[in-house]
Amino acid sequence: MSVVSSVLVPYASYLRVYEPLAAFREPERSHWTRYAQRTKLPTAQDELRRSLADLVPTPPVAVPVHESGDAFIALVDGVVCVCPWRTRMRGWMAMSELGGLFPATVLDAVLPPVVRGQAEADYERWAERNPDARPWIRTTVWHVPVRWFVLFDDEEREYVSGAGDRLLRYRTPMVQARRRLARALRTLRETIDEGPLTEGLVEVGRWLEEFHPRAMVELDYGGLVHALSGEQLAADRSAADVAEGIAALRSGDGDAAGIAYGRLADRWRAVRDLQSSN
Secondary structure, three states, X not given: OHHHHHOOOOOEEEEEEEEEHHHOOOOHHHHHXXXXXOOOOOOHHHHHHHHHHOOOOOXXXXXXXXXXXXXXXXXXXXXXXXXXXXXXXXXXXXXXXXXXXXXXHHHHHHOOHHHHHHHHHHHHHXXXXXXXXXXXXXXXXXXXXXXXXXXXXXXXXXXXXXXXXXXXXXXXXXXXXXXXXXXXXXXXHHHOOXXXXXXXHHHHHHHXXXXXXXXXXXXXXXXXXXXXXXXXXXXOOHHHHHHHHHHHHHOOOHHHHHHHHHHHHHHHHHHHHXXXXX
């Protein structure tokens, strides 16, 4: 545990929703009210370290036995907002994506079939009892999906670079995120054929509708800031590129849209290539 907890766990990005305390029912509301008053709260790196620690035992623990009681806390216009980790639920959901990330031999070595089978059976039983459950956090590795950038404006970009400390994130009110997504989706449907981006926006839109209208949406580059140089991060204006491309499509300028998308694609292709580099 000490070895795992001492390393920096990188290369994951996050889309999070922070809801006001009023969005939670009792007794959960009281739990988060007390939780937010703590003087020291865990970070995203703490969450990842705990997850990696579960992979050290033999056999590994694919999904936590108990649901996490931790959350990220943000103060939005004087209102305490909460983003529960729900690590156990997210672990179950992530297992369905493992087949596309690792060869079968590697996956079997990291998480043996018997371990995955037990976790899948546990999830099926849990899902039957909790049909309306949804995560407050979405995670990807080695990139940020284009559809996430649609929710934000370049002016909401926050970049901090200090000695051993980097942060790149966007934050926006839920109402703004929904409005931008709806407008982008309308533009895409009017100008190009249905495809992965359109389908992805529809799916994100359905997810956002599950939350309180006064929630806050956050895109956090997370550990990706440790895979990129300070110069690359400072020059990264991905949300602006996406907005420029959609605006160009709306005005009928396909060439300008292609240029904006090309910048975005080149930037993130270079990041994803790092996954297979030595």
